[in-house]
Structures are given as C-alpha cells and as structure tokens.
Amino acid sequence: MNHHPDLTPGVMAALSWFYLFSSILNACASAYISYGELVSEGASRDDLGPKTISMPAWLRTSTWVFYGFGGLFLLINIQIAYWLLAAGTVLLAIFSTADAALFAEHESHDTGLKASLNRHQPAIGIGGPLSRPIISAIWSFVAMIFAAMGMTYALGAEYAMPQLFRNAIDNASGATSFFTISTLAFIAMIVYRKLVANGILAWAALNFSFLFFGLSLTDYDFRDIVTKPDNVPIIGLIYLVAYFTWIGLRRAVINDARMAKGLPNLEELGSEKTLTWPDLVYTELIAVVIGTVFLIVWSILLQAPLEQPASSTQAPNPSKAPWYFLGLQEMLVYFDPWMAGVVLPTFIVIGMMAMPYIDTNKAGNGYYTIRQRMFAYSTFQYGFLVLWVVLILLGTFLRGPNWNFFGPYEYWDLHKLEPLNNVNLSDIFWIQWLRQSRPSAILIREAPGIFLTMGYFAVLPGLMYAVFFKKYVMESGFIRYSVLAMLLLFMASLPIKMVLRWTINLKYIVAIPEYFFNI
Amino acid sequence: MSIADKITDNQIWKSVFRHPMPTDRRNRVVVMLTNFFLHLHPVSVRRQGIALSYTWCMGGTTFFLFLVEVVTGVLLMFYYRPTLEHAYNDILNLRDVTTLGLMRELHRWGAHAMVIAVWLHMYRVFLTGSYKPPREFNWVVGTLLLVMTLLLSFTGYLLPWDQLAIWAITVGSNMARATPGVGVEGPGASLLVLNGVPLVTSFSDAKFALLSGRSVGEMTLNRFYVLHCVAIPLAVSLLIMIHFWRVRKDGGISGPM
Structure with missing residues (x-):
C-alpha cells in the first residue's frame, strides 16, 4: 500500500x-x-x-x-x-x-x-x-x-529502496526476531570483543548504518516515524550508546591485554597530577560552548512538537508514553501493568542502588576491564543495552496502532489484525493435559502456576548457589547473595516470559483476574 | 596603563577577584580556592581522570543541561499559564509569535538530551567500576537523580496540553492504577475492605493521588506544574549538592585504586 x-x-x-x-x-x-x-x-x-x-x-x-x-x-x-x-x-x-x-x-x-x-x-x-x-x-x-x-x-x-527488499525486511522482522537478534548480537559482541575493539570493524558498522539509514529514508513510512520530532533524540541515542559501548569495550580489551602482560592499565598510565586551572576548567568551558551551540542549532532546525489541543475523548492510536518509558510499555505485552509498570521498575531502581553493595569484586575499580568483572559487566550491559535501549527502539519505531508490530517499512494500518490466541498455564494444565474442565476454586485452578512461580523463586537460588555462586556466598555472605539472586530472577523473568509467549503462546503463568493478580 | 589594567586595578574588581589572573602556578592554585564556583573542584586532578576517553564528559554535560533547563524553564514560566484555558494557546504563541519562543525548543531538546546524558554518565560510571567502595553511596544518590530526571521529564511532558501530552501521561499514569495494594486495579486492593466499605477506590487510589482526579484534567495540570517547576527541582538541587560534595569527599574523579 x-x-x-x-x-x-x-x-x-x-x-x-x-x-x-x-x-x-x-x-x-x-x-x-x-x-x-x-x-x-x-x-x-x-x-x-x-x-x-x-x-x-x-x-x-x-x-x-x-x-x-x-x-x-x-x-x-x-x-x-x-x-x-x-x-x-x-x-x-x-x-x-x-x-x-x-x-x-x-x-x-x-x-x-x-x-x-x-x-x-x-x-x-x-x-x-x-x-x-x-x-x-x-x-x-x-x-x-x-x-x-x-x-x-x-x-x-x-x-528508492527496491520494494522487494523492503518487503523482505518487513517479513523477516518481528518482535521475536528483533529481540533474539539483539541478544545474539550482544553475546557475539562480548565473545568476539577483540575483533569488535578494532576500529576497522566499528567504522565499517558505522558505514553500514549510514547505508541502512540512507536507503530506508527513501521509504515514506520509515521516514514518517523516524523524523517525528520526539523520535529524533532516539536516533542520537542509538549512535551515542553504540559509540560509548565501543569506547568502553576497546579500552577494556586493551587494559585486559596490558594487565595480562603485567603492564599498567591505561588509567594508571596517566596518574600524574595536573592543575585544574587551566586543564579541567578550559575543557569545561569548551564543552559548555559546544553544548550551547549544539542545542541552539538543534532548536532552530527542529521545531518542538505540538499536536492538536488535548481532548480526553479522542485517544490517538497508538497512545505512547514518553520515549524513555517505552521499554516499560513494551513489557506490557508480556506482563500486566502491576508488574510492567510498578514492580519491575521498582526492582530496576532498587537493583541499581543495591549494585555497589552486592558487587563485592574489588577488581575493576576506576578503570575499564571486562575480564576481571565479566559477570557484573555483561549482566549490567545486557540489562542496559538489550532490556532497556533495544526495548525502547522496539516500542518507538516498530510498535504501531493497537501496539501491533510493524516492520520498519510497513504502513501503520489501524485495522491490522494479529491473532491473539494466547492461553494461560491453567488452560494448558487442566484442559490440554488432564483433559478436564478447570476447577472452580481459584487456588486449585492456579496451583500449577503458583507452584511453578514459588519454585522459581525458592528452588532456583539454591541451584544457582550450588552451580555458580558458592565462592560468592563464602566471600560476600548469604544476605548479599539472596538480594543478588532475587534481582537476577526478576531480571530474567522478562526474557523468560518472552520466550514462553513466542513458543507456546503463554499469556499468564498465574491468572487470577478476580484480584488483578496475573503473572 | 592598558585598558585591562584599568579594569582590574581598582577596589571593586579586587574585592570580587582577590588575586591576579591565574597565569602562574601560584595563582592557578589560589583561583581554585578563592572562587565560589571553582571551589567545587580540587586544585589538581589526575591527568587520566579528566581524559575525555575516560569520563566521556557526561556527568558535566548532565549538570550543564540541568542549568539550561533551569534558565529556559524560568523564562518559560514568565509566559506560560497552567490552566485549561491558556496552557495550549500559550505554547502555540511561544511557537508562532513570542520573542525568544525558541526557549521552548531549547527546553524540550535539552530535556531529552539530559535524559540521554544521565544514562550515559551512569553507563560510564558502571563500566569503569566507579560505583565501588568508597563511592557506593554516591551511586545511590546518582540513581535517585536518575529517577528525579525521569520524573522531571515526565511531569513536563504534560504541560503543552496537546494530544501528545495528555495521552502520554494517561498511558504512564494508568500504571499507578495497578500498584499492588494502593491501586484500584492492583493485586490485593480489593481485599482492603473495612466494614464492607472498600478502602481503595478510583477516588482514593495511587492514580488519583498522582493525577488529583480520576483522569488527566485541570487539577493534574496544576499538580504536574508544581511538581515540575518547584518540588522536583528543589529535590534535584539538594541531591546534586550532595552528589558533588560526595564526589570530592570520596576521592575526586575515580581512577585505579
């Protein structure tokens, strides 16, 4: 169309x-x-x-x-x-x-x-x-x-970009493939970090992104979404996050190699003192001038959005939260509002605050390194890059009316129908497996899900302890481990629910709509 | 006597700047100690600590953007009235007829940039392990500042009172309705009943408290305006002071321990 x-x-x-x-x-x-x-x-x-x-x-x-x-x-x-x-x-x-x-x-x-x-x-x-x-x-x-x-x-x-290409990309893209490819790309980045740290590959990637943007901008629907004034900062975010991720990765790779050879890391190389005036003060002055010019030019070139006056009766479709919350809105696909909008964000904030207290690894303080803190580094980075930034991109650019998924070159059709045949765990357990109607008592009906959820939070920490965290508990104590395990399990709950949705169309593990308690 | 000398060689100048130009080592030290703004910084810093490839300059950029938001925000407050009658038209006039209407663009783009800068600052602090002892508490303060930044941006989003504004806030505040225990559609809320009277209703739940109404309306506009212009900026200012003070007390810009 x-x-x-x-x-x-x-x-x-x-x-x-x-x-x-x-x-x-x-x-x-x-x-x-x-x-x-x-x-x-x-x-x-x-x-x-x-x-x-x-x-x-x-x-x-x-x-x-x-x-x-x-x-x-x-x-x-x-x-x-x-x-x-x-x-x-x-x-x-x-x-x-x-x-x-x-x-x-x-x-x-x-x-x-x-x-x-x-x-x-x-x-x-x-x-x-x-x-x-x-x-x-x-x-x-x-x-x-x-x-x-x-x-x-x-x-x-x-x-213009050939329609054949656009259709192929649209057909190949979906929430599933977008998230899976992001996750795989992240793992590849960490595993092959020596290759990524090389400037040549990074510069090639930058060129590919230019080519992709240039070609894509010939598509009306792509342009329509990307050039919405409030979405422009997100394009900047992509490049800034990518650049700084690369800088951090490169310095970490160099530092790791240097320290393996017994050499001082890059941060130790420049440990001599210098006077704040002029070295830091002038840098700040230049930064302020650049920042001011940048903001003024941006403001002149791009007008702030102003749509029709507010009307409480005409809801736009899609209705989207401000862009920095779109990762949370995307989580609404997999969780009810009380989880996606309240519990999980609370855990994100608490988890961030708890980080310095549960990360008892003394290495890697004040310099870039991956090898000395592989677990902390990759967990946080996965959380930030994939579970936060990638979900924002998904929510901003690829979610259209009724929060349906649209390929990058697809017209946002209000009437696009996506079959919703999601089922609850209780349906699967009672109806598909036991071939009987669901019991009327709520707790019995939802017993499989409740059992599973409690097992997730009660049994898995023990398993994780036995397999991965024995040394950690010895060094850091039981309380720190409990907090860490809870945070990890809550963080993992999102990808787990995603995979369950994609594979077996699972809607809720525990579904008690009578009390708005759906997990 | 040159003009520069005439300007600096008098009692007024010397009462403000208590030392000559910081061109030699002694005065470069003294200037950091006697100037109110500069005394945020130590006299000397590790060379690596101020390298752009190390700090990315994002903490400073965030603070700069906060100052931009304060200045442009105050100018906008002179013009904008947070009422259903005026809010939208005031923004319209800022765009079309007002002198210095560019302040709105500066304010909005600065706000977006500030959110991004905060994230990148925290990203850098994480990647360099700079949250580790002795800086644990300052990381906590920083996390609070992150939350405050998002709340500032969120409350400001409503003020233009256009379709984008109220529906974004509606989507966001619908979450409050589902808060466990205190939201009318949250798990557990329906169990809170006293003598057969439900305690949590759509007139008394978390969403009502946030919006001061059951849906986004004029009282919401007023509430968000006060939060955006007074309450949150005050909290942010306090937290920024603590944050900066603790940077110094915890050993300055981080570096290898």
Missing part, C-alpha cells in the same frame, strides 16, 4: 547531503589513515624514528579551498556549495589513498626498515599494525560510493 510518495524533492536534497556527509567522514578517515600519526592508546613512541609521511601542501591547500568556499557558499547558493564540497571530498579521497600507496612503495624499497612513526603503532591486545594503503583505499572507495550516491540524488535521479 502506497499512500504517500517515497521520494520528494526535499527528501532527495536531504539524501544528497546525507550521503555527502557520509562521504566526507570516510574521506577524512582515509586521509587520517594515510597521513595521521597512528599511535594507539598506551603504545609507546619512545625510540621510534620520526614521521616522514605528511599531507602534501598542495592537497592541504586545495582541500581547505574547496571546503572553505563550499562552507561560504552554504550561505549564498546551496547548489554550488554542494558541488564544491563534493569535489573537495573526492579529491581528498583519491589523493590520500594514492599517497598511502606511494609511501608503501617507498618503504618497500627502503632496505633498512627501521621502526618509525611512519608505521601504525597498535595498542596491545588489539592486533597487529594495519596496512595504511589497504585501509586507506577501503575508506576512499566507500567515500567515492557515498559521494556518487549523493551526486545521483543531487542530479535528480529517483532511486
């Missing part, structure tokens, strides 16, 4: 700038790889020869000229500005790669290969040095592709 045009002149202009921006980023990355002094975190520059690779003056000048005039023309003629910036970008991309190749050739002719700042000094634990010409060529190539895509739109060609 196509109710609105996918491509309008405004969208195409925006896309041409979006791809140009992506292209500039990659051209800069290419130039950085080619000319930069690539000394990674904690790598020593002692005893290294000087850097002889540097950006030729003519290239520096012409890049500045193109970008300078391009910036100037932004105020005068936006078309000319576009082509000036694009030309500068292509120039930068081509010649930084050519230079990297040239230097590599010179170096291969140089017989006495001395260790020098010409070569990439990788951080310990991240892997070997990267090849300047190859990596530079890759990002140049990506820059050229993005530049070409941008120019295509600037010249007026109407390319």
Whole structure:
C-alpha cells in the first residue's frame, strides 16, 4: 500500500547531503589513515624514528579551498556549495589513498626498515599494525560510493529502496526476531570483543548504518516515524550508546591485554597530577560552548512538537508514553501493568542502588576491564543495552496502532489484525493435559502456576548457589547473595516470559483476574 | 596603563577577584580556592581522570543541561499559564509569535538530551567500576537523580496540553492504577475492605493521588506544574549538592585504586 510518495524533492536534497556527509567522514578517515600519526592508546613512541609521511601542501591547500568556499557558499547558493564540497571530498579521497600507496612503495624499497612513526603503532591486545594503503583505499572507495550516491540524488535521479527488499525486511522482522537478534548480537559482541575493539570493524558498522539509514529514508513510512520530532533524540541515542559501548569495550580489551602482560592499565598510565586551572576548567568551558551551540542549532532546525489541543475523548492510536518509558510499555505485552509498570521498575531502581553493595569484586575499580568483572559487566550491559535501549527502539519505531508490530517499512494500518490466541498455564494444565474442565476454586485452578512461580523463586537460588555462586556466598555472605539472586530472577523473568509467549503462546503463568493478580 | 589594567586595578574588581589572573602556578592554585564556583573542584586532578576517553564528559554535560533547563524553564514560566484555558494557546504563541519562543525548543531538546546524558554518565560510571567502595553511596544518590530526571521529564511532558501530552501521561499514569495494594486495579486492593466499605477506590487510589482526579484534567495540570517547576527541582538541587560534595569527599574523579 502506497499512500504517500517515497521520494520528494526535499527528501532527495536531504539524501544528497546525507550521503555527502557520509562521504566526507570516510574521506577524512582515509586521509587520517594515510597521513595521521597512528599511535594507539598506551603504545609507546619512545625510540621510534620520526614521521616522514605528511599531507602534501598542495592537497592541504586545495582541500581547505574547496571546503572553505563550499562552507561560504552554504550561505549564498546551496547548489554550488554542494558541488564544491563534493569535489573537495573526492579529491581528498583519491589523493590520500594514492599517497598511502606511494609511501608503501617507498618503504618497500627502503632496505633498512627501521621502526618509525611512519608505521601504525597498535595498542596491545588489539592486533597487529594495519596496512595504511589497504585501509586507506577501503575508506576512499566507500567515500567515492557515498559521494556518487549523493551526486545521483543531487542530479535528480529517483532511486528508492527496491520494494522487494523492503518487503523482505518487513517479513523477516518481528518482535521475536528483533529481540533474539539483539541478544545474539550482544553475546557475539562480548565473545568476539577483540575483533569488535578494532576500529576497522566499528567504522565499517558505522558505514553500514549510514547505508541502512540512507536507503530506508527513501521509504515514506520509515521516514514518517523516524523524523517525528520526539523520535529524533532516539536516533542520537542509538549512535551515542553504540559509540560509548565501543569506547568502553576497546579500552577494556586493551587494559585486559596490558594487565595480562603485567603492564599498567591505561588509567594508571596517566596518574600524574595536573592543575585544574587551566586543564579541567578550559575543557569545561569548551564543552559548555559546544553544548550551547549544539542545542541552539538543534532548536532552530527542529521545531518542538505540538499536536492538536488535548481532548480526553479522542485517544490517538497508538497512545505512547514518553520515549524513555517505552521499554516499560513494551513489557506490557508480556506482563500486566502491576508488574510492567510498578514492580519491575521498582526492582530496576532498587537493583541499581543495591549494585555497589552486592558487587563485592574489588577488581575493576576506576578503570575499564571486562575480564576481571565479566559477570557484573555483561549482566549490567545486557540489562542496559538489550532490556532497556533495544526495548525502547522496539516500542518507538516498530510498535504501531493497537501496539501491533510493524516492520520498519510497513504502513501503520489501524485495522491490522494479529491473532491473539494466547492461553494461560491453567488452560494448558487442566484442559490440554488432564483433559478436564478447570476447577472452580481459584487456588486449585492456579496451583500449577503458583507452584511453578514459588519454585522459581525458592528452588532456583539454591541451584544457582550450588552451580555458580558458592565462592560468592563464602566471600560476600548469604544476605548479599539472596538480594543478588532475587534481582537476577526478576531480571530474567522478562526474557523468560518472552520466550514462553513466542513458543507456546503463554499469556499468564498465574491468572487470577478476580484480584488483578496475573503473572 | 592598558585598558585591562584599568579594569582590574581598582577596589571593586579586587574585592570580587582577590588575586591576579591565574597565569602562574601560584595563582592557578589560589583561583581554585578563592572562587565560589571553582571551589567545587580540587586544585589538581589526575591527568587520566579528566581524559575525555575516560569520563566521556557526561556527568558535566548532565549538570550543564540541568542549568539550561533551569534558565529556559524560568523564562518559560514568565509566559506560560497552567490552566485549561491558556496552557495550549500559550505554547502555540511561544511557537508562532513570542520573542525568544525558541526557549521552548531549547527546553524540550535539552530535556531529552539530559535524559540521554544521565544514562550515559551512569553507563560510564558502571563500566569503569566507579560505583565501588568508597563511592557506593554516591551511586545511590546518582540513581535517585536518575529517577528525579525521569520524573522531571515526565511531569513536563504534560504541560503543552496537546494530544501528545495528555495521552502520554494517561498511558504512564494508568500504571499507578495497578500498584499492588494502593491501586484500584492492583493485586490485593480489593481485599482492603473495612466494614464492607472498600478502602481503595478510583477516588482514593495511587492514580488519583498522582493525577488529583480520576483522569488527566485541570487539577493534574496544576499538580504536574508544581511538581515540575518547584518540588522536583528543589529535590534535584539538594541531591546534586550532595552528589558533588560526595564526589570530592570520596576521592575526586575515580581512577585505579
């Protein structure tokens, strides 16, 4: 169903700038790889020869000229500005790669290969040095592709994402697959963290996200949801969380490798004191200036939303809570309001507060590390990234009218019907298994569920103790363990109910609607 | 005598700034001790402690955004009236006709940014294990500040009094109705009966207390306005003071122990 045009002149202009921006980023990355002094975190520059690779003056000048005039023309003629910036970008991309190749050739002719700042000094634990010409060529190539895509739109060609792709993605996506893939991706990130910590993979992922966004923005329905003013900060949230997750991961990988070799970690390296004025005070001043400019530009470009005046009779469909609570609203699919809206949020807050008291691991205080606190690190990160942020994304972008799931390119159809054939555990137990009608006495009727729930909270802590936590209880005591076990069980209850819903359509484990007591 | 000297070489200037420009080591130390705002900071800090790759600058950003919210919020309060008659139109006028109506955009985007900045700050503190002793209690204070930030944003969400506002608050406050024991649709509430009279009704439950009505109405607007502009900011201010004080008392910006 196509109710609105996918491509309008405004969208195409925006896309041409979006791809140009992506292209500039990659051209800069290419130039950085080619000319930069690539000394990674904690790598020593002692005893290294000087850097002889540097950006030729003519290239520096012409890049500045193109970008300078391009910036100037932004105020005068936006078309000319576009082509000036694009030309500068292509120039930068081509010649930084050519230079990297040239230097590599010179170096291969140089017989006495001395260790020098010409070569990439990788951080310990991240892997070997990267090849300047190859990596530079890759990002140049990506820059050229993005530049070409941008120019295509600037010249007026109407390319939209093929409907075939959109349908395939829509059909493949669902609450189940979205959550499962997120969980698997999280596990993969932790397991293969050395690979992820490498900047190349992270930069490639960033480029894929640009490509995905660029292509998706050609779809009207995707655009309609993503560009809602209140949803724009969530796009920022995605990139910020991803970036900081990566930074933390990278520093943890480096620190772990350093400490395994008996070297001081990165945080210990800079332990000498420096005066607050000017070093910290000036940093704060710059941060305040950047923050102010950023907020003002954002406020000028994007108007705060204001819909029709409030009407208590016309409920919009879907009615959504503010975006930061959409993870909780998403939990309503699996739990009743008293659990999703009251009990679980309370446990989140209490659990956060209890954390410093139940995490008795003394290692990892004041520096990034994963190996020394694997359990705490991955549990918290799973909670934040998957059970909080991913659920917010799901609730914001993929939940439409009647809280039905909609693929990213699907029209939010008010009349979409999703069969709800969910059953309670008591139905399964009495009717399907014992083939008799459910007993009328509530407690007997719900006995299987009550038994199961009590077993979950009473038996599992003992099992977990025997298998995983013996040492912890020895060191930290029974009370701390009890709190930890309860918090873990409550945290796990969400994925458990999700899986039960997806596999056996289970609605409630204990269903006593007479007293609003449904679990 | 240069102009700069003329400005600084008099009794008024010297009564405010009790020392020369902090250009040498001595005065860079003294400035931190004699300036009210700067004395939040210690005289010297570990170089790694202030590295952006370590702190991400998110705690400071959160505080900066809080100040932005206070300033823009006060300016908005001069203009906005929290009544059914005026609320929506005042916001409409802020958008279309008012000088400095941009304050509303600054306030709203700043609020979103503040929520994100708080999360990222806590994320960093967790990833570096900076909540561990001796900073346990400050992490607790920080968690309370997180809750307060979300409540500030939530109460502010209602004030424009448009469809987005009241239905978001309706969805949010429907949860209160299900609070165990004190919500009319919460488990256990129907068991609380005294002499055959139910104690928890839709006129006396948690949702009623939150909205001061059975549904979102004018009294809710008033209640949220007071919470948003007075009650919660006061609580936040107190908690921020404790938070900053404890950062210093617990050993400054965290680092390897």
